[in-house]
Amino acid sequence: MFVYTLALFAAVIFLALRYIYSHWERHGLPHLKPEIPYGNIRTVAEKKESFGIAINNLYHRSSDRLLGLYLFFRPAIMIRDPHLAKRIMVNDFQNFHDRGVYCNEEHDPFSANLFALPGQRWKNLRAKLTPTFTSGQLRNMLPTLLAVGNKLLERMDKVADVQSIVDMRDIASRFVLDTIASVFFGFEANCMHNSEDPFLTTLRRTNRGRTFLDNFRTSGVFICPGLLKLTRMTSLQPDVIAFVMEIITHQIEHREKNQITRKDFVQLLIDLRRQAGSDSEEALSIEQCAANVFLFYIAGAETSTATISFTLHELSHNLEAMAKLQQEIDDMLERSNGEITYDNIKEMKYLDLCVKETLRKYPGLPILNRECTIDYPVPDSDVVIRKGTQVIIPLLSISMNEKYFPKPELYSPERFDEATKNYDSDAYYPFGAGPRNCIGLRQGVLVAKIGLMFLLSKYNFKATIPAKVKFAAATVGLTPDAGFPMRIEHRK
Numbered sequence: 001m002f003v004y005t006l007a008l009f010a011a012v013i014f015l016a017l018r019y020i021y022s023h024w025e026r027h028g029l030p031h032l033k034p035e036i037p038y039g040n041i042r043t044v045a046e047k048k049e050s051f052g053i054a055i056n057n058l059y060h061r062s063s064d065r066l067l068g069l070y071l072f073f074r075p076a077i078m079i080r081d082p083h084l085a086k087r088i089m090v091n092d093f094q095n096f097h098d099r100g101v102y103c104n105e106e107h108d109p110f111s112a113n114l115f116a117l118p119g120q121r122w123k124n125l126r127a128k129l130t131p132t133f134t135s136g137q138l139r140n141m142l143p144t145l146l147a148v149g150n151k152l153l154e155r156m157d158k159v160a161d162v163q164s165i166v167d168m169r170d171i172a173s174r175f176v177l178d179t180i181a182s183v184f185f186g187f188e189a190n191c192m193h194n195s196e197d198p199f200l201t202t203l204r205r206t207n208r209g210r211t212f213l214d215n216f217r218t219s220g221v222f223i224c225p226g227l228l229k230l231t232r233m234t235s236l237q238p239d240v241i242a243f244v245m246e247i248i249t250h251q252i253e254h255r256e257k258n259q260i261t262r263k264d265f266v267q268l269l270i271d272l273r274r275q276a277g278s279d280s281e282e283a284l285s286i287e288q289c290a291a292n293v294f295l296f297y298i299a300g301a302e303t304s305t306a307t308i309s310f311t312l313h314e315l316s317h318n319l320e321a322m323a324k325l326q327q328e329i330d331d332m333l334e335r336s337n338g339e340i341t342y343d344n345i346k347e348m349k350y351l352d353l354c355v356k357e358t359l360r361k362y363p364g365l366p367i368l369n370r371e372c373t374i375d376y377p378v379p380d381s382d383v384v385i386r387k388g389t390q391v392i393i394p395l396l397s398i399s400m401n402e403k404y405f406p407k408p409e410l411y412s413p414e415r416f417d418e419a420t421k422n423y424d425s426d427a428y429y430p431f432g433a434g435p436r437n438c439i440g441l442r443q444g445v446l447v448a449k450i451g452l453m454f455l456l457s458k459y460n461f462k463a464t465i466p467a468k469v470k471f472a473a474a475t476v477g478l479t480p481d482a483g484f485p486m487r488i489e490h491r492k
Contacts, residue, residue, distance in 0.1 A: 023075040024068030031068030032061060039070025047215060047474045051222055052366030059397035066383060071223045076390035082404060082427035085393040088370060090434035100371025100390045102225035102235055109287035111235040113295040132268050133443055139342045140263055141183050145447060146340060148178045149454040151192045160459050160490045167483035172308040175451050176301050177203060184265040184296050186251050202243050203301055215474055248290040265293060300444055302477050303364040307448035310362040311354055313484045314411040316463035321413060325350050329457045351449055353413035359430035362478050366396035368432050398427055462487040
């Protein structure tokens with residue numbers, strides 16, 4: 001009897017898997033042959049590649065406009081056509097207004113942040129948080145960014161005095177975290193000079209966790225949300241949640257009790273809580289406040305850190321471009337008698353071109369997620385993307401495609417100059433496009449530009465590793481496997 005039961009159970013499992021992995025065959029969509037139980041992302045399960053790199057490698061195994069994939073047990077469609085991808089994010093946004101990543105407001109409030117929230121909940125919160133990132137607010141935060149920039153110079157002077165080799169990704173991360181602590185969390189951190197600062201160690205713990213559970217959490221958030229819902233596991237490590245909750249709870253309670261007001265992100269959330277009053281639909285819990293502050297902590301830190309360090313890496317291999325940017329910085333400082341203002345940062349054309357080229361080669365996220373929310377007949381095709389289908393846009397591969405960006409391996413800021421434009425503008429969206437693009441993109445770029453201005457105004461950077469970057473596995477964004485060690489020298 002036991003043998004028959006076991007045989008029946010095995011037959012049911014076999015038929016279920018066969019049905020799951022024949023999804024795209026039944027729907028007549030070109031697809032890659034899956035491996036049980038990995039689908040098409042075995043290298044992710046084996047921690048040989050990050051999810052983003054694995055997806056972008058699949059891009060090169062087909063020439064079809066739409067490609068069926070299996071993310072473990074979850075069918076998905078890769079949009080290989082950048083123009084269709086942009087149309088999905090912008091013109092046809094109503095059909096793809098959700099990301100389809102893990103979000104569980106009731107059992108995991110930290111997952112219910114602006115990045116993950118669906119539908120009307122996302123729309124309402126986005127409208128409330130948008131005032132944080134206006135030009136006026138960016139101008140207001142400039143003195144804070146400049147103050148942290150001076151701390152950066154203090155750290156760098158000691159390194160340059162002895163022409164040391166240091167990891168510039170680590171230095172950039174410390175600079176960015178000190179700005180985020182003040183601008184978003186409302187307190188002064190000392191990541192620049194203290195390697196044990198909790199604000200720094202928590203980020204490292206979040207990014208460097210490569211245990212089975214950490215990999216499971218990442219997979220659950222971006223690939224198979226059902227895994228986290230089924231296991232009731234939180235999307236973040238419990239100690240990280242506790243750390244952020246402690247900071248935000250203290251800030252909110254302290255300010256409300258003592259009627260203290262600051263011009264920062266925490267204050268905006270306090271004001272939103274107060275305005276909502278007893279309206280349970282609109283009110284933000286302390287957990288939700290913490291979730292959104294953490295989002296900008298992790299996303300802001302990674303994006304600005306990556307932009308600074310990848311730019312320095314590329315410039316250290318392109319000395320002519322470095323000299324050209326340093327000359328622009330010198331000219332600006334001379335014109336303004338050494339004063340850095342919001343307006344003269346915006347006027348720096350070559351700095352802007354360099355940042356744009358860095359974000360092309362190393363976008364903040366190597367893929368973009370969307371979920372079909374209304375059946376979508378694909379233009380110029382007989383394919384219909386069904387409601388509930390996960391859609392993946394391989395941003396990194398599009399950005400490195402010769403068809404849209406000639407000589408993609410070449411670091412060429414001039415390709416973005418209107419006078420020498422040499423790229424397909426409809427294939428460039430490093431922060432996404434449309435209503436669901438990155439809300440903090442202007443702030444992230446501003447922080448990166450200020451960091452680069454401070455560094456390049458005083459120092460030269462000499463490469464110690466090859467130009468081709470090897471990316472770390474088991475990470476969400478693009479992270480160099482061994483940092484960016486560079487030799488630092490004072491400019492003469």
